[in-house]
Amino acid sequence: MQTNPNLAAQAMPDWPAIAAVVLGVTAFSVAQGVTYPLISLVLEARGVSPTLIGVNAFGFALGLAAATLMIGRLTQRFRAQHLIVAGLIGCSVCLATFAAFSSMPVWFLARFVLGFCASVIFMLSEAWLNVACPDRLRGRVSGIYGAAVCAGFAAGPLAIPLFGTAGGFGFALTAVYLALVAFATGLLMVQTRTVPEPSSTKDVFIFFRHAPMLVAMVFAFGFADIAAISAMPVYFVKSGHSEAFAALSVTVLALPTALAQPFIGYALDRLSRHAVAVGTAAVAAGGYIALPFLDQPVPILVAFGLIGAASFSLYTCALTMLGERFRGSMLVAGSAAYALTYAVGSGAGSSLTGLVMGVVGLDAGPLMVGAALAVFTGFFALSGRRRG
Known part of the structure; x- marks a missing residue:
């Protein structure tokens, strides 16, 4: 057999x-x-x-x-x-x-x-x-x-x-x-025992219908991630910091993000995965909202590092929950849906943040991203309660 x-x-x-x-x-x-x-x-x-x-x-x-x-x-x-x-x-x-x-x-x-x-x-x-x-x-x-x-x-x-x-x-x-x-x-x-099953374009759109909150998590990640990479260095320079500080902020964003992911993964295997995802979204939202109220370099970099680690952790949560909930051809379809969603989210994050900073005011950029993440956190927490 x-x-x-x-x-x-x-x-x-x-x-x-x-x-x-x-x-x-x-x-x-x-x-x-x-x-x-x-x-x-x-x-x-x-x-x-x-x-x-x-x-x-x-x-x-x-x-x-x-x-x-x-x-x-x-x-x-x-x-x-x-x-x-x-x-x-x-x-x-x-x-x-x-x-x-x-x-x-x-x-x-x-x-x-x-x-x-x-x-x-x-x-x-x-x-x-x-x-x-x-x-x-x-x-x-x-x-x-x-x-x-x-x-x-x-x-x-x-x-x-x-x-x-x-x-x-x-x-x-x-x-x-x-x-x-x-x-x-x-x-x-040559030594592998497994292989992903073939998928189809139709499966991608089926995935969107069956996993709206997972798709929303990836959108929130793309929105927050690209806003941090593309818009926040400009925000730092225009708010009085040096170009060297803006460049350093990108490094500070990347390193804690990489170091945090294994710990987030451990938490996902030991705690409620939904709770971990809600927590990471809340931390990212809080980091963005705190930025305009910080004026010293060290607290700003600490908050920015938390933003990077928490926003990317949303994607780690979404990837883990994809494998938990789906099998077969839907795994490839889900990964394709994530790619499309990230592209849309990142485009929205970079363009809207720059537009808001230019039209409303400099501090409105991080506050807008933080508010959007806070709204997502609330919806995601409520969806978990309904499912429970």
């Missing part, structure tokens, strides 16, 4: 799959941490206008959207592990393209492919992580995954001062690194 290996993982974790997923997504996070600032700096040094730099960056967003819509068809035709390795190789080729060519149309196409491959890696990695992990360990494994993503994004920009922006050396070295990780990931995947 044969047994379903995905069901077997509910008793014993599939450690090779978990290791392959974490290794692959960490490598891509490092690469994305390099490319986001490095491409902008290189294009700016070439005299490219800010408008064209923004248009070039839009290619990445188009690639993310295309992958989300095609993930069902891809998983029906190819095995998930092959798609993840192909995504890593595709990212490596794109980075090598940035090093070898200087044409703007070529870079736009490379950023589109990079966004497509990135989205495939993240969606399938999150689905596979939940398939490979039993529920008793799901929070801790999700916490390690979240810490790896945060650490990769934080470490990526360090390549810029080490290797500079000229000559494409940073792109080339990162491309080689990704190719090596793709090879190592492929070796690990």
Whole structure:
């Protein structure tokens, strides 16, 4: 009698799959941490206008959207592990393209492919992580995954001062690194026992209908996360702090976020997952609301670090609860729905915060984000009571 290996993982974790997923997504996070600032700096040094730099960056967003819509068809035709390795190789080729060519149309196409491959890696990695992990360990494994993503994004920009922006050396070295990780990931995947089940575009929209609060959690994360990264450094400078302080705030945002995720994961396995999610949302809301009332650097950085850790913890909670509530094809569909929701939430967070600061007043930016998170916290707490 044969047994379903995905069901077997509910008793014993599939450690090779978990290791392959974490290794692959960490490598891509490092690469994305390099490319986001490095491409902008290189294009700016070439005299490219800010408008064209923004248009070039839009290619990445188009690639993310295309992958989300095609993930069902891809998983029906190819095995998930092959798609993840192909995504890593595709990212490596794109980075090598940035090093070898200087044409703007070529870079736009490379950023589109990079966004497509990135989205495939993240969606399938999150689905596979939940398939490979039993529920008793799901929070801790999700916490390690979240810490790896945060650490990769934080470490990526360090390549810029080490290797500079000229000559494409940073792109080339990162491309080689990704190719090596793709090879190592492929070796690990030979030993795996589990695999995500194929999904479809229809399943994505079914997921939206069946898990509105999980989708809302991801939206709140995207809204708060991008507001912190894009709008708050501007807020600090305009409120009288130095540009060096604004740059330091981004580092302070990233490091506690990475360090906190394993502890959040442990709490998710030991406490009520709904209560942990409500608590993290409340801390993020309180941090934003407190910012305008703080004027000393240390308290501001402490509050900002709490904002980063708490807002990303919302995503760790959503990822854990996805695996707790759903099985089979809905895991890939849920990951795709998360990707779409994060894109919408992050777009709303950056644009609305900047608009409110410009129209209403500087302090209105963090207060608006904090108020929105507070309203979400209340709705989420009430939804948990109704379900209970």
